[in-house]
Amino acid sequence: MPISPTQGSTGGGTLVTITGTNLSNTNAVIFGNKPATNVTNVSPTQVTAVAPSGTGTVGVTVSTPGGTSNPVPFFYVGAPFKSSLGTSSGPLAGGNAITITGTGLSTATSVDFGGVTATPTVNSDSSLSVTVPAGAAAGPVSVSVTTAGGTNNGLSYTYVDNPTIGTISPTSGPTSGGTAVTITGTNLDSTDSVTFDGVAAPFSVINATTLSVVTPPGTAGAADVVVTNPSGSDTAVGGFSYVAGPGI
Known part of the structure; x- marks a missing residue:
C-alpha cells in the first residue's frame, strides 16, 4: 500500500494519496495513533487524506468495514532553518548562483525571492545552491525556503542595478594623487570599487547618488574613471585628467 508523498511537515497539513485494494469503504486513516482529516474515497484503489501533526516516523493504516x-x-520533517546567504546582493537581472546554509534543507523544493520562485540544488541537509531569478526592481526582497517540513522566512537579498556616473568634480589633479573628488550618479550605494585608469582609489559611499573619492597616483593625461557594484560598472572615459607638476 504505497503512500505519496512519504514525508511531510511536523505541523501536519500534508495532503497524501494512498493506493491499494478494496479501499472503497474507507472510514479512517490513522498516522501512528492520530486520525487523518479530510479522508476522501477517490476510487476502489485510492484514498486521499490530510496528515495530522506528528514527529519522527509513524505507520499509516487504512480502515474499512473489512478490517485494517x-x-x-x-x-515527519521539521521546518527548515536558514542561517545565512552566501551572497546577500546581486544584479537586478539575476543569473548569479548563491549558497544558502542552515538545517533541514535536504527536502527543499523551492526558494522564493520576493515572490519569484527558483528551483534549488540540494547539496546536503545544511546547504543548497540556487540561481537567483531576475528581480522586479532594485532593492531588498525577502527570501524563503520551502521543504517537506514547511516554509521558513527571515533572510533578505538585495537586487542591485548598474551604477551610472553623472559628474566628477573636480575633473583634474596632480599626478601624485590625493585629490578629493566627488562622483555623483545613480545606484552608487552598493559600490564595490572605483578605479582611475585601472588603479583602485579609496572611496566612501555618501548615499545612493554620491561618492567621495581620493585619487591614486597616475600618469599625466586623461584617465578613465570606473565605478563598479555587484550588478556591473560604468565608465567615464577620460573623466579625470592628471596634471604633471612644474619642473625647473
Missing part, C-alpha cells in the same frame, strides 16, 4: 491494512511508513 498493514502500516506503511510516513516521515
Whole structure:
C-alpha cells in the first residue's frame, strides 16, 4: 500500500494519496495513533487524506468495514532553518548562483525571492545552491525556503542595478594623487570599487547618488574613471585628467 508523498511537515497539513485494494469503504486513516482529516474515497484503489501533526516516523493504516491494512511508513520533517546567504546582493537581472546554509534543507523544493520562485540544488541537509531569478526592481526582497517540513522566512537579498556616473568634480589633479573628488550618479550605494585608469582609489559611499573619492597616483593625461557594484560598472572615459607638476 504505497503512500505519496512519504514525508511531510511536523505541523501536519500534508495532503497524501494512498493506493491499494478494496479501499472503497474507507472510514479512517490513522498516522501512528492520530486520525487523518479530510479522508476522501477517490476510487476502489485510492484514498486521499490530510496528515495530522506528528514527529519522527509513524505507520499509516487504512480502515474499512473489512478490517485494517498493514502500516506503511510516513516521515515527519521539521521546518527548515536558514542561517545565512552566501551572497546577500546581486544584479537586478539575476543569473548569479548563491549558497544558502542552515538545517533541514535536504527536502527543499523551492526558494522564493520576493515572490519569484527558483528551483534549488540540494547539496546536503545544511546547504543548497540556487540561481537567483531576475528581480522586479532594485532593492531588498525577502527570501524563503520551502521543504517537506514547511516554509521558513527571515533572510533578505538585495537586487542591485548598474551604477551610472553623472559628474566628477573636480575633473583634474596632480599626478601624485590625493585629490578629493566627488562622483555623483545613480545606484552608487552598493559600490564595490572605483578605479582611475585601472588603479583602485579609496572611496566612501555618501548615499545612493554620491561618492567621495581620493585619487591614486597616475600618469599625466586623461584617465578613465570606473565605478563598479555587484550588478556591473560604468565608465567615464577620460573623466579625470592628471596634471604633471612644474619642473625647473
